[in-house]
Amino acid sequence: xxxxxxxxxxxxxxxxxxxxxxxxxxxxxxxxxxxxxxxxxxxxxxxxxxxxxxxxxxxxxxxxxxxxxxxxxxxxxxxxxxxxxxxxxxxxxxxxxxxxxxxxxxxxxxxxxxxxxxxxxxxxxxxxxxxxxxxxxxxxxxxxxxxxxxxxxxxxxxxxxxxxxxxxxxxxxxxxxxxxxxxxxxxxxxxxxxxxxxxxxxxxxxxxxxxxxxxxxxxxxxxxxxxxxxxxxxxxx
Amino acid sequence: xxxxxxxxxxxxxxxxxxxxxxxxxxxxxxxxxxxxxxxxxxxxxxxxxxxxxxxxxxxxxxxxxxxxxxxxxxxxxxxxxxxxxxxxxxxxxxxxxxxxxxxxxxxxxxxxxxxxxxxxxxxxxxxxxxxxxxxxxxxxxxxxxxxxxxxxxxxxxxxxxxxxxxxxxxxxxxxxxxxxxxxxxxxxxxxxxxxxxxxxxxxxxxxxxxxxxxxxxxxxxxxxxxxxxxxxxxxxxxxxxxxxxxxxxxxxxxxxxxxxxxxxxxxxxxxxxxxxxxxxxxxxxxxxxxxxxxxxxxxxxxxxxxxxxxxxxxxxxxxxxxxxxxxxxxxxxxxxxxxxxxxxxxxxxxxxxxxxxxxxxxxxxxxxxxxxxxxxxxxxxxxxxxxxxxxxxxxxxxxxxxxxxxxxxxxxxxxxxxxxxxxxxxxxxxxxxxxxxxxxxxxxxxxxxxxxxxxxxxxxxxxxxxxxxxxxxxxxxxxx
Numbered sequence: 001x002x003x004x005x006x007x008x009x010x011x012x013x014x015x016x017x018x019x020x021x022x023x024x025x026x027x028x029x030x031x032x033x034x035x036x037x038x039x040x041x042x043x044x045x046x047x048x049x050x051x052x053x054x055x056x057x058x059x060x061x062x063x064x065x066x067x068x069x070x071x072x073x074x075x076x077x078x079x080x081x082x083x084x085x086x087x088x089x090x091x092x093x094x095x096x097x098x099x100x101x102x103x104x105x106x107x108x109x110x111x112x113x114x115x116x117x118x119x120x121x122x123x124x125x126x127x128x129x130x131x132x133x134x135x136x137x138x139x140x141x142x143x144x145x146x147x148x149x150x151x152x153x154x155x156x157x158x159x160x161x162x163x164x165x166x167x168x169x170x171x172x173x174x175x176x177x178x179x180x181x182x183x184x185x186x187x188x189x190x191x192x193x194x195x196x197x198x199x200x201x202x203x204x205x206x207x208x209x210x211x212x213x214x215x216x217x218x219x220x221x222x223x224x225x226x227x228x229x230x231x232x233x234x235x236x237x
Numbered sequence: 238x239x240x241x242x243x244x245x246x247x248x249x250x251x252x253x254x255x256x257x258x259x260x261x262x263x264x265x266x267x268x269x270x271x272x273x274x275x276x277x278x279x280x281x282x283x284x285x286x287x288x289x290x291x292x293x294x295x296x297x298x299x300x301x302x303x304x305x306x307x308x309x310x311x312x313x314x315x316x317x318x319x320x321x322x323x324x325x326x327x328x329x330x331x332x333x334x335x336x337x338x339x340x341x342x343x344x345x346x347x348x349x350x351x352x353x354x355x356x357x358x359x360x361x362x363x364x365x366x367x368x369x370x371x372x373x374x375x376x377x378x379x380x381x382x383x384x385x386x387x388x389x390x391x392x393x394x395x396x397x398x399x400x401x402x403x404x405x406x407x408x409x410x411x412x413x414x415x416x417x418x419x420x421x422x423x424x425x426x427x428x429x430x431x432x433x434x435x436x437x438x439x440x441x442x443x444x445x446x447x448x449x450x451x452x453x454x455x456x457x458x459x460x461x462x463x464x465x466x467x468x469x470x471x472x473x474x475x476x477x478x479x480x481x482x483x484x485x486x487x488x489x490x491x492x493x494x495x496x497x498x499x500x501x502x503x504x505x506x507x508x509x510x511x512x513x514x515x516x517x518x519x520x521x522x523x524x525x526x527x528x529x530x531x532x533x534x535x536x537x538x539x540x541x542x543x544x545x546x547x548x549x550x551x552x553x554x555x556x557x558x559x560x561x562x563x564x565x566x567x568x569x570x571x572x573x574x575x576x577x578x579x580x581x582x583x584x585x586x587x588x589x590x591x592x593x594x595x596x597x598x599x600x601x602x603x604x605x606x607x608x609x610x611x612x613x614x615x616x617x618x619x620x621x622x623x624x625x626x627x628x629x630x631x632x633x634x635x636x637x638x639x640x641x642x643x644x645x646x647x648x649x650x651x652x653x654x655x656x657x658x659x660x661x662x663x664x665x666x667x668x669x670x671x672x673x674x675x676x677x678x679x680x681x682x683x684x685x686x687x688x689x690x691x692x693x694x695x696x697x698x699x700x701x702x703x704x705x706x707x708x709x710x711x712x713x714x715x716x717x
Contacts, residue, residue, distance in 0.1 A: 182441045184420035186475030
């Protein structure tokens with residue numbers, strides 16, 4: 001058994017009737033989630049360029065504090081729903097301007113800040129990001145952005161993404177990958193069509209939606225043979 | 238659209254009418270079953286909640302057994318005289334989060350009626366504090382070379398492995414948990430040929446026919462990892478090779494448990510989130526195959542008409558009757574010109590083949606497979622006959638007749654004129670780890686030893702003790 005991830009509303013209701021489950025209700029207060037700091041999963045982004053890790057994973061991101069989007073189950077994350085939920089306009093500059101660290105946007109009257117962070121592992125643990133800030137962890141949408149400097153034009157590379165749960169990704173303004181339905185984060189779970197990275201600056205946006213359970217993602221580029229692209233630089237953010 | 242609708246209706250009817258070849262009998266209702274364990278001649282499995290299921294043959298299951306302690310998703314292992322039971326209290330997102338304890342207790346019998354029945358607490362051997370990315374539930378044992386390992390965890394963070402003292406069930410002094418996987422729950426550990434296998438459940442739980450639960454696996458040379466899948470993707474990065482997913486009317490398999498029956502027969506237990514014929518979470522048992530060093534689910538034989546082919550010789554099991562030629566002019570065939578008319582050759586009918594068959598018993602031998610009626614066997618589960626560990630008893634009859642394969646008192650096989658349901662006409666068909674099948678009569682008249690159908694000669698079948706090292710007792714069922 002069986003975390004209650006993606007449990008149906010009916011089953012949740014049943015469980016609640018039985019007097020046990022409380023945590024997964026988005027409005028419920030977490031049992032024990034004080035601000036534990038960003039460690040051990042994040043450190044503040046350093047200055048200067050940063051290479052992807054040896055497996056090509058991009059570990060420096062601008063992360064927006066979570067937008068509340070209640071979903072008691074992930075079973076409703078159809079392509080139609082996710083696309084609507086993640087492309088809806090929430091804040092000024094969404095998808096159009098690289099945010100700055102510390103900048104605040106307002107979503108439905110709530111100020112949310114952008115954080116420039118580097119991960120200590122290959123994946124970006126959004127749940128822990130939210131938890132460390134004392135923010136909502138379940139029933140949320142996270143936005144992420146980063147800037148990649150490519151030393152040359154790279155043709156026929158692919159964006160490879162894993163996310164928990166559903167997510168959408170854009171490279172230089174073009175929708176590049178979509179991970180729909182209830183997802184676990186598996187490296188290279190969805191791989192984009194062949195794309196071209198421009199020489200110089202390339203902008204990646206991502207958005208992850210989750211109901212109950214952990215939220216995270218991992219992103220890298222792979223070449224035509226499936227090998228990691230590592231000769232990139234993640235810009236200072 | 239009408240055609241599509243008709244086709245869809247037909248498909249739905251087909252599913253509804255699918256024989257219960259893979260669905261256990263009785264009331265096998267359970268979620269998160271522990272490894273099936275024998276005690277006092279009965280088989281037990283416990284699930285989330287207090288009690289579990291019991292079976293005398295492994296096919297028909299009913300509510301039974303007693304496991305105190307509550308909590309979720311236990312596992313059982315027998316070491317010496319003790320049955321150790323691991324279970325978790327708390328966590329799983331219930332009761333306020335992911336703070337949980339894995340506890341151990343032991344008993345000398347799982348049968349509540351036994352004088353040896355009685356649980357003794359060992360205590361908590363692993364925990365999660367509710368803050369860390371871990372959730373200490375879903376424990377699973379593995380004993381290899383005298384060392385006892387236990388995996389646990391859920392989607393909420395890492396799957397972890399700890400080492401226990403096999404003499405007491407307690408945690409080994411100084412042992413620290415090791416993260417071995419993510420994005421899994423309901424894990425199990427196996428050991429085979431120098432490899433440790435970590436199996437776990439991916440997908441969505443607890444939503445009946447919408448549950449996407451499926452079981453995946455990675456392997457490592459060490460119980461502590463690193464585990465990788467068949468693509469080399471670390472399980473710590475979400476990897477996992479598929480072992481079993483939804484099939485037929487059984488949706489959402491999860492919570493693997495090995496059943497090693499010996500003689501090259503391995504099976505595994507799981508629950509299906511929904512048996513769509515019964516609308517509930519049920520115990521499932523499937524054969525376990527090994528392909529290129531990886532475990533993968535096999536299948537009980539589906540009802541149908543087959544050639545039964547020997548792995549020893551490639552010859553087909555058949556009635557030892559006179560060969561009946563299909564009328565054919567070989568000269569015309571050889572000397573036909575390209576533009577001459579095409580004349581299909583009709584199948585030989587049962588009536589044509591059977592015209593000279595004796596009315597009584599007919600000997601059975603093997604021969605070149607020619608797609609003839611005396612070589613075509615219709616095989617189907619006999620519902621009222623029950624079954625054995627995960628497989629029903631089958632009848633094997635010549636297609637289009639009631640003439641049944643039967644064991645004889647002198648340890649041979651024959652075809653009797655009519656199927657009566659007698660034990661010597663019921664066959665246990667177990668898929669072996671290489672995907673072939675072992676065929677055993679439920680009983681040999683007057684015999685006490687288990688016997689199997691064996692190709693004693695290239696074209697001579699008999700009943701003999703099954704030798705897992707020999708192809709003589711292995712058979713494949715091929716569509717005509």
